[in-house]
Amino acid sequence: MHMQQSINSRRDFLKKAAIAGGGLVLGFSWFGADGEAPAVLKGPFPEKSIGFNSYLSIAADGRVTILSPNPELGQNIMTSFPMIVAEELDADWTKVKVEQAALDTKSFDRQLTGGSGAVPHSWKRLRMAGATARAMLIQAAATQWSVPVTECTASDGFVLHAASGKKAGFGELAALAATLQVPKDVPLKDRKDFKIIGHAVKNVANKGIVTGKPMFGLDFYREGMLFAMIQRPPAFGTKIKTVDSASAKAMPGIIDVVVFKNNVAVVGKSTWEIIKARKLLKVEYENEGAIESRSDHNAIFRTVMDNGKPEVKRKDGDVEAAFASAVKIIKAEYQCPFLSHSPMEPMNFFAHVKADGVELVGPSQTPASARTAVSKLLNISEDKITLELTRLGGGFGRRLKFDYVLEAAELSSIIKAPVKLIWTREDDMTGGNYRPAVRYHFEAALDAKGNLVGYKCRGVGINAGNLVREDNFPSGAVDNLLIESIDYKSPITTGAWRAPITNFLGFAEQAFIDEVAEAAGKDPVQFRLELLSKARITPAGAIKYNIDRMEGVIKMAAEKSGWGIKKPGISQGFSVYFSHQSYVAQVCEVVLQTGKPVVKKIYAAADCGQVINLSGARQQVMGGITDGFGHAMYSKLSFKNGAAEQSNFHNYRLIRMKEIPEIEPYFVDNGIDPTGLGEPALPPTGGAVANAIYKATGKRLRNQPFMDEPVFSGKA
């Protein structure tokens, strides 16, 4: 039986492990990718230990406890990390217990969730953690049995000596193993011997989730804790002028109303009481910055695109000459709206600022940065701040920001009480940190043979930072290329949203490439393969993607989807994208029903290197595609007089069950180390869908959400 629970500290963990019965507790410290040998811990954890990043303990009864340090938000890290350790340990997976570690920067490295980077970053050190322990257990058995260590093997939680038939459980050997010298240069398994990695393993939290066990931030309750909600400025570009809180304060259950920064916080004894009281606040706001509406954003895109000063991100060859001598020039612009992250669990955090330190509990993708920020805000040293991670009810990048952690901490320091700060859905959707709205202008130059000889991309974004990925395909495959970015500063706050920038750029680039292939009179798959072939033989400038891996997923997606084979009534669209460190190609199939396009199916070929958990990997691909498809089709956040026009799920549309296409994921098995999968399946989806819809209808979709385009809305 797998169990999941949260524990407060490493010491707590060690104490529990010790109580479990004279077991082996290993702390592993590596300072580089290849690392140093770990040290066996005896007795209390040494105070000066630094750089520790991964732990496992083995109890006398054979149970293996594996601590998972990274925030879990649905990427399934709490299952996949322990799988890696257990594989090299040769543990019996049914006896593995997983625990979420609290924030502990002394013991763990990169204790965050973002950038599809957790498994790639930790892969080797997790394997070493398991392999080193296995070697010590085998050594212990060999010593005990007085047989050569080379004759002993480990399997499913036991050490075996084939010649004598001797067999001992890890739990029986743990005490002796703990007294042995820690080996260096322990060999790792050959991947052909993997019994756990690469297989479908169920989420260790399933049982708790399906029975409603408390595990999320909002589920954290403490005796005597107060509840708080904040009224924030209703429009971006405004600030508080006056506050009248008398009616709110008079409501039952209300303890106080506190004004700090641009926040009016209502503090009370229960959630419903503060929701009701907050509605009675009378707060006047005044303008302090630009008050923008949807129409302003469209005007900004046009003006900045045509007259703005771009930052040149990449320039290869002679672009002007290439376009001057072109036989055909293709131009198109693509635009997307702001989006809300809308994880199902709204923002929340518990904070208790006491005389001797600060206790923080809640969901965060970046607990270490959050603690540092709280330390600076309250001028309390970090070693006096504890942060316990709960499970995250989704993140999608929203919880990379820790504004809500700071709000909770500041409020607790003012009211001098333990408090749980809760955002409502409306607070979340109107409160900023959005996926930025962006617009791209593309131009392509073709020669007489239909070769792509010139390529330009200029992106304009609203608080988007660098909104191009200048080294991505087709860079390197086009001799004359210009990639430019212009960012416009707005009071509307933005942030990373699952597959930052590429969540829309992937669509825009891949839809435009489809337009270019058509103009060149070439098959879209063949066109891409020819470009990659050119990049390999005569590269233009630096190539920062792996041509073989990209070709691999293109060919696999084409083969699995029957690309080029006529299917009656079905139109196919192709797309491929490299993001973070992985490659995903997709083929979308569209049919026409009463004249309107319906997306029926999406095939996906993913190269994320070694798949850790086949079940989790399929989920990430299917979920990523559903996410990318749903937002491309339905979602938008727009503004009127500085305020978001959408506030909850009645007017902000998310994809629901009836709208999902069938999805068929495949994985390239090429034996390379894992390269991440939380995000890479999302960026190609919009392009595959738009290209298939074009095939079916003859209409190019260049703006998201697609539902607002004439082909769906019926409006010209």
Place this chain on the structure above:
Amino acid sequence: MPVYNLQINGKQLTADVAADTPLLWVLRDHLGLLGTKYGCGIAQCGACTVHMNGVAMRSCSLPVSAVRTAAITTIEGLSVDGDHPLQKAWDETDVPQCGYCQAGQIMTAAALLKRNPHPSLTEIEDTMQGNICRCGAYHRIREAIQLASKKI
């Protein structure tokens, strides 16, 4: 404030709250039943779904005063040991990603299977349309409901 005697998961539980308090917050803040989730507060996402006399209801929009003597079932009371066919199917199909919406998904599906143990695909999709899964686990949710239906 009025005192409400509620029939929840086969037990009588008491809450001293304002009449307009949604059942969701009574469950969570006053009775310690945390499996029922807050997602939107306006009956649009289904995370707060419970059963009232066996029928799926959005507890975020159900005032406690309207509950009266109705039998309420939450995810904690759906089965004795997490062994409702849907709970087992959810694990077998490995549905959850972040997991936050899943209690509400299961409760919506459980009410459906109670009134119609063998629903068609369309009936499943029509019923589940009110529950949002932001992770996009819809394929497996649908598959798990079909699996549970087969085992009933």
